[in-house]
Amino acid sequence: MAAAGRVRSEDHFLCSICLDVFTDPVAIPCGDTFCKSCISEHWRVNVPYKCPMCKEEFNTKPQLKINTFIKEMVAQFRHEAQHEPNIYSSDQQAAKPGEVPCDICTEPKLKALKSCLMCLTSYCQTHLEPHLTVPALKRHQLIHPVENLEDRMCRKHDKPLEVFCKTDHTCICHHCTYSDHKGHDVTPLKDEHEEQKPKLKKTEAEIKQMIQERRLKIQEIQRSVELSKNAADRETAEGVGVFTALMESVRRGLDQLLEKIQEKQRSTEKQAEDFIKELEQEICELEKRSTEVKQLSGSEDHHHFVQRFTCVKAAPSMKTWTKVSVRPPSYEGTVERAVSELEDKLREDMKKMVVKAGLKRVQQYEVDLTLDPDTAYPTLILSDDGKQVHHGDEKKNLPDKPQRFTFYCNVFGMQSFSSGRFYFEVQVKGKTDWTLGVARESINRKGENTATPQNGYWTIRLSNGKKYEASADFSVRLSVKSGLQKVGVFVDYEEGLVSFYDVGSSVLIYSFIGCCFNDKLLPFFCPWPNYGGTNSAPLIITPVDTE
Template identity: 60%
Template structure:
């Protein structure tokens, strides 16, 4: 007999009826082996004496003979399998909470290695062996262990869920396609899984790319923020250095003022003391001479000497009764200096605030171009649409159109805007008269116009070379220390704000606030008319640069 180390494989000892290792194996007259109970139950159930394997029909139920050879081999096989199971079970891990246990183990449940979708059971390494060796069990579908295998069965037909209904987006069994899902479209579960897996992976990769792009965007914002912070710090250092230098200059001026007063008082005192000491010295000389004469008994000589010395008429001296050198008064000196410093710093800080504000609004610069269709006939526009000047002589008649101004010497920009911010700059050098601002798109362009917000105009103007006004209705006179050479125009549509800046001096000229814009706005320009050789210079739309 063969040694147990050389036992045949398990599938050679499987009953073809119960698909398990033989129990009391018997042999039919056709030579096939079955469990004694299995073959008897088979014949009883089918009510026919036929071999389950070769389908040979017996006229009467044959006598079943015990196959001693098979019995002995099965006994050795079972003993070897038990030893192997005992050995492997000691090496296998006991199932822990959260892990799928083996459904076959009795007593201590070992950790399942696989679940069978046909048997609807999970197996440890030992009890999984038949599915790995038996030819019929090898065809079963195994997967990583899962719980609740009954959920993978169709509740209606008690069959495995093997297909996916694309119409209803649900898992179905083979019988479902002939009932509730008869006209629907089906694919195998694996195909749907692969398709969804591909889509999910593609979607995840897209999200990853979007997140990576977002990271790069945020990093870009951080870089911009860092650069802006560095610029702001540098500007802040410069500003506070200027303020510090202003304070130090004022302190030096204060100290110099006090010291100058101190030096003047000291000099006056020293001069008076020196003059008084000189007079005292002269008088002491006379006193000494008189004392010498008083010792002589020659009265004639004494009188002659006194007359010669002119003692009765002492040397001329200054009347010191009205002369005084009072202590220098410094009262109010520090207060005045601090007041002047406050005024200086206030002006400087206002200038710095406007400079910062101007830098901010310049970020909203737009490229404005003049619209020749709106220009009054007495205006001349440059080919690039960036300059407008008054004509010295009336040019040939231009075709009239609804957009053209008929009486007022003005022109509009081609760009209209709403719900946004914009900024542009206009050079006004060597001009004695001009108007600048923005207007509503619907303003009347025929006949005389009135510059006021009520009529859709938000403008400032210059007249006679030095009269600046804001057309606020009534007009507001603007007191400017010097005439601007370049005017910046800023509009915040949503905030209802129109501001005008002296760009080079960094001064806010005027602001219209609380405006109610209900339609599109257009830039407005008027170089006014040519007056006997005056006001011939153009208005020039300049590129915006940070000053």
């Protein structure tokens, strides 16, 4: 009860201008009381003479005489207050570094609970009380405590910044709208805050999306490095197995081979580390921006919100990572080249051992394939056993089933694969144009579609009887010896690997690595048009000859 009585007494002895206990209290003709220095300063800068509380105007400046009765009451109040415990000490704490202190408190300054945009002052719980109880002060605008409240005032007119100029993208006072910003597109800060706040959610979503894209890119790069390392390990083991079977005189050749493989791997890992480091830096920056966006979303401070919104909204200048990838090096031929430097007889023996090893490893995953007539383009002719396909001159009247190709002369294999490894061989002898490989089951079969991994195709092709290419995101010209008669296709679903072999010479033609299938895969065949008979030979699925 004593504490409550003291709060009521303190309300009676607070000057409504400085919000502190009266010093030299004076009463003006309307009956309101203020500190003598406070009302004198108020009238010095405000003409005509008006009461700050009730707004009554006086024709002449009133004489100010100290009210001795109130002065004595204030002195008694101060004396009692010094001997009473601080009733708010259990609830309030001194302002810590980084926190906004109360502008009214003497040392130690308590932590401010609110800042007043009208008074340009921050208040602790005790000194905030008048703003919660005095009718005139209750109309003031309170916000979460902020520092540097003078920045909320117009330096030219010494008025609060309550308007936003959309023309110049800056906060101004009402007087500015009649001077420097006359004729500009202006709006109250509160209205601009309400207009811009919903846009912040879009910015936050965009930042989260950018973070997610970069995390996925890191996973993609790490997977590429892992695949590269596995390839390096396999190639190293094969090299060791070949060279350890030879005489000690070729040991130096083996060491050189291993160094080349490891150098390529180190180069790949270094490139990946650089990309990952850059991506992590961008993620860190985006996470900082995301935190700022979240903080700004809950801001009730219109001035701070509007000032920071343009900076937060603007997309950070960062690299576009869509087409950035780590392409693991090709080790094919490394062992062959090392062996070729040996003596003639050893060179020939070594080559036979190496070139067959890779192909024989994958041939053990042979699958028995047949072509699916329900997917075949109407001009294609399939053999009765489903093993051959060639282009005919006449377009057959076939049911337009959902699975049928109707734009290109393609056909799928009957069997689909969503895991594991599989291998098949196709005879291309006598053809001038063809495309072979695998494709996602979900590819577009009814319209124009470029055969690239992005569109769900992993294929190689021959055109004009001489130009071999891999259909990557951009065409890759392949070095293939003339007379290619049979192509082997190997897929490792989990490793994301699609490899093509020249079966006759046991040579790897090309590999797609780091693939992301995310769907069933189907063997893909395109015999192309027969071009007047020059390309009439069929594509033939053949059994594997392991001899």
